[in-house]
Amino acid sequence: MSKLEIDKKAIRELAxxxxxxxxxxxxxxxxxxxxxxxxxxxxxPGHMVQxxxxxxxxxxxxxxxxxxxxxxxxxxxxxxxxxTAYLSPEPGAALFIQPGDMVTAGQTLLIVxxxxxxxAIAAPKAGKVIEILVADQQPIEYGQVxxxxx
Numbered sequence: 421m422s423k424l425e426i427d428k429k430a431i432r433e434l435a436x437x438x439x440x441x442x443x444x445x446x447x448x449x450x451x452x453x454x455x456x457x458x459x460x461x462x463x464x465p466g467h468m469v470q471x472x473x474x475x476x477x478x479x480x481x482x483x484x485x486x487x488x489x490x491x492x493x494x495x496x497x498x499x500x501x502x503x504t505a506y507l508s509p510e511p512g513a514a515l516f517i518q519p520g521d522m523v524t525a526g527q528t529l530l531i532v533x534x535x536x537x538x539x540a541i542a543a544p545k546a547g548k549v550i551e552i553l554v555a556d557q558q559p560i561e562y563g564q565v566x567x568x569x570x
Contacts, residue, residue, distance in 0.1 A: 430455055444536075490553055490565040497544060497567040499560050503534035507556040517567070521549045529567050532560065543569055 434446050434455065447456040490496055499505075507515045507530050516528050523529065523543040530552075532539045550568040554560055 490551075490568060493565075493568050495545075495547060495550065495568045495570045496565045497529060497541065497569060499532055499541070499562060499564045499566055501532055501534045501539065502562050503532040503539070503560060505554040505556065505558050505560050505566065506531040506533060506538075507552070507554075517549050517552065519549050519551055523547060523549060523569060529569075530554070532566075541566060545569065 430448075434448070438444070438446055445456070447454065449455075491498075507517075509516070509531070516530055517523060524546045525543055527543045528540045529543055529549075530541050532541055547569040550570050552567050554564070554566050560566065
């Protein structure tokens with residue numbers, strides 16, 4: 421039996437558990453794989469099962485040092501909560517910001533979805549977007565640097 425067949429079976433079993441219990445999302449992790457299944461999307465109507473299978477992430481030493489530098493940057497905009505980052509107001513729409521954009525204080529930089537609530541993350545000051553440090557639909561942690569505005 422191939423890994424793909426095993427993954428399909430696991431996805432089906434997790435989807436059944438979700439339907440039986442009313443859960444909106446479930447995730448399991450082994451030494452080799454991580455599997456996350458969610459029903460629906462904060463932006464998409466109806467129920468759609470989305471599954472992601474990924475190998476464990478291993479950060480490169482340079483990425484760790486860059487993250488440390490970003491957290492001490494005076495223009496670092498951090499997440500006020502744990503959630504999922506969205507870089508546009510809806511799927512297929514233009515991004516709120518891009519590197520090089522000039523933003524005004526209070527302008528929405530991105531959205532963090534937490535517990536099915538969309539929270540706009542605003543620019544704390546006017547300036548230039550130097551870097552966006554998260555990807556669209558990326559899970560994020562409290563205090564994680566999201567954007568650098570100079």
